[in-house]
Amino acid sequence: MIEVREAAQRSCTREEGRTTWHSFSFGAHYDPRNVGFARLAAHNDERLPPGTGYADHPHADVEVVSWVVSGSLRHASTVGSGVLGPGSVQRLSAGSGVVHSEVDDQTAGGTRFVQAWVRPDESDLDPSWVHEPVDLGEGWTCVADGRGAGLVPIAARGASLHVADLADGQRLELPDLPRLHAFVVAGLRAEQEGRDEPDRSAGVMLGERRLVDGDVARLLDEGGRSVTGVGSAQLVVWGFDAP
Structure with a gap:
């Protein structure tokens, strides 16, 4: 089974200059039919204008995984701090409790990152x-x-x-896992040049379906599926071998 949720179907939160697009129910946005996928409790597409972000806030019993698409993200926490550039990944295991902040590091054009909250195997780590x-x-x-x-x-x-980055016309088989959450980032060149203008003509083809920036495909037991790049695109895919 394949379920496609287009970018425009996502809920959106705009606060203190930030813009966050939510793939699932989050905060004030609640849809009982869309509360997560496999072990994903949240999947957010974050846009931070220069100098904005999230001040200190707590987490517990969640794996917070962020992929930086463009800009520069400054992370500070009680267990470590650093600055992440484009094409960087970070994992914060909140465990028994942690306080952290995430802000744009005064980047011209701001920062975009994709963050997932994953339910851990155990609590109180x-x-x-x-x-x-x-x-x-x-x-x-x-x-x-x-x-x-x-x-x-x-x-x-x-x-x-x-x-994975996909060039125009490049074909790539999706990871061989029974549950996939495939998120499309398109127009990378514009992102890296500091223009928050994803190329709506770019993306990927999944079968006969064209997916563009911000679209998500959720696949259940669809082994052997492949995608083909259309223009400059990147796929950020979570895979799960259990519900």
């Missing part, structure tokens, strides 16, 4: 933070994984995050 720059090569790069196969570990066995 020791909090920790790790981040890595990622060199995307040909095909998929596993940037986070619950079994230690990715660049950063997450405390959720059977969950993994895969990222």
Whole structure:
């Protein structure tokens, strides 16, 4: 089964200059038919104008995984701090409790990042933070994984995050996992040049369906599916081998 949710179907929160597009129910936005997917409790497309972001706030018992699309994200927490550039991944294991902040590092054009909240295997773990720059090569790069196969570990066995850049006409088979949440980022060149104007003509083809920036495809037991790039696009895919 394949369910496509277009970018325009997402709910949106605008606060203190920030714009957040939610793939699932979040905060004041509640849809009982759309409260998560597999172990994903949240999946947010964050846009931070220069100097804006999230001041100190708490988390507990969640794996917070962020992929930086463009700009520069400054993270500070009780378990580690740093600045992440485009093509970087970070994982904050909130565990028994952590306080952190995330702000744009005064980047011209601001910062865009995609953040997921993943339900961990166990509660009350020791909090920790790790981040890595990622060199995307040909095909998929596993940037986070619950079994230690990715660049950063997450405390959720059977969950993994895969990222790939697709050139125009490039065909790529999706990760071979029974549950996939595939998010499209298109118009990367505009993003990296500081123009918050995704190319609506770019994206990927999934079968006969064209997916553009901000669209999501949720796949259940659709092994062997492939996508084809249309213009400059990136796929950010969460995979799960259990509900």
